[in-house]
Amino acid sequence: MGTPLDRPFVAFAGGPTGHWEVTASATITGSPLPPVSRVDVHERVGLPGPDQAATWTLVGRVSNGRYTRRTELDALTAIQAPLGRRAASRAALIPIRKSPAWWALAQDERRAVLAERSQHISVGTRHAGTIARRLCHSRDLGGAFDFLTWFEFAPEQEPAFDELVAELRGSLEWSYVERESDIRLARRPSNRAA
Amino acid sequence: MGTPLDRPFVAFAGGPTGHWEVTASATITGSPLPPVSRVDVHERVGLPGPDQAATWTLVGRVSNGRYTRRTELDALTAIQAPLGRRAASRAALIPIRKSPAWWALAQDERRAVLAERSQHISVGTRHAGTIARRLCHSRDLGGAFDFLTWFEFAPEQEPAFDELVAELRGSLEWSYVERESDIRLARRPSNRAA
Numbered sequence: 001m002g003t004p005l006d007r008p009f010v011a012f013a014g015g016p017t018g019h020w021e022v023t024a025s026a027t028i029t030g031s032p033l034p035p036v037s038r039v040d041v042h043e044r045v046g047l048p049g050p051d052q053a054a055t056w057t058l059v060g061r062v063s064n065g066r067y068t069r070r071t072e073l074d075a076l077t078a079i080q081a082p083l084g085r086r087a088a089s090r091a092a093l094i095p096i097r098k099s100p101a102w103w104a105l106a107q108d109e110r111r112a113v114l115a116e117r118s119q120h121i122s123v124g125t126r127h128a129g130t131i132a133r134r135l136c137h138s139r140d141l142g143g144a145f146d147f148l149t150w151f152e153f154a155p156e157q158e159p160a161f162d163e164l165v166a167e168l169r170g171s172l173e174w175s176y177v178e179r180e181s182d183i184r185l186a187r188r189p190s191n192r193a194a
Numbered sequence: 195m196g197t198p199l200d201r202p203f204v205a206f207a208g209g210p211t212g213h214w215e216v217t218a219s220a221t222i223t224g225s226p227l228p229p230v231s232r233v234d235v236h237e238r239v240g241l242p243g244p245d246q247a248a249t250w251t252l253v254g255r256v257s258n259g260r261y262t263r264r265t266e267l268d269a270l271t272a273i274q275a276p277l278g279r280r281a282a283s284r285a286a287l288i289p290i291r292k293s294p295a296w297w298a299l300a301q302d303e304r305r306a307v308l309a310e311r312s313q314h315i316s317v318g319t320r321h322a323g324t325i326a327r328r329l330c331h332s333r334d335l336g337g338a339f340d341f342l343t344w345f346e347f348a349p350e351q352e353p354a355f356d357e358l359v360a361e362l363r364g365s366l367e368w369s370y371v372e373r374e375s376d377i378r379l380a381r382r383p384s385n386r387a388a
Contacts (some may be wrong), residue, residue, distance in 0.1 A: 047336050061334045070300040106264040140255045140334050142241050
């Protein structure tokens, strides 16, 4: 991936080619994404256009946290596994859109639902040492989803990852989720023609 | 402007033509914007490209508040003057970029600086009945500024507007501002060729 970019735009391109093979794909809520066999992940300095070879391209951007307090951020940063670990050959891409009712909440109301009532930050932190996570914001970019979250983990961590998403999906926060897909992936040599 | 768009992208195009004539322009901090005589404001459903006739185009998007609590939002909404009032023939465009140090703060730290220590929300609310305001977020769109704030007011409100910006510029929050311009405008018939 070369030198890490500061706050890159990230394009997730689903289609016939790519470094990540789709092993399972589920529509949790709302409209499905067209099925694909592979996903490629591209980092860009500027806003990327659609990948012409792809069936769909979802674009987000790494941004600042909107809810995490200093104590929570320090606890998370101290243990957060990085992306790109050799053993982390499995991944998940979870695009989410929240409802207008969520976005009509004020900052303190969103924080109360997400953190105090749904434990999103503490649940995530509990798994952060083994499950790498990168949140891309896409709401203000005009796409179909508000957030694109990418996770990487070792194959034996997939049951723990299933627990993590099940716990969040049962939370009050998730009652505000109106579209969600869950795409599971395994790292492979790219099948894109050179 | 037709039917109001939900969360439009807003393009501020500075150049030789437009509905707003530049009456004064100042660089408060950092690199100046090239001087222009007019500014046009365009609302779009999708991300707009640059206006080819313009010297510069700044693009932002109306988004959700990042700091306002429910009580503050209700107080503000109850009195906030709308855009487009006939008497509000003066405007200001204030593009701002904050420093990496600001963006490295956690949510509670940014809130404490912006609200509790700098009174940004209460200062704004005090003037909201006479000075219309629209905040466009641009940080995640990849432009040169983080925020583009547009204000509209009657000519006799300009001294009050000067007080408002002076009060904010003296605040702790503004020590994190690394680029700021202040462009004052008067509404005119458009001078763009038909």
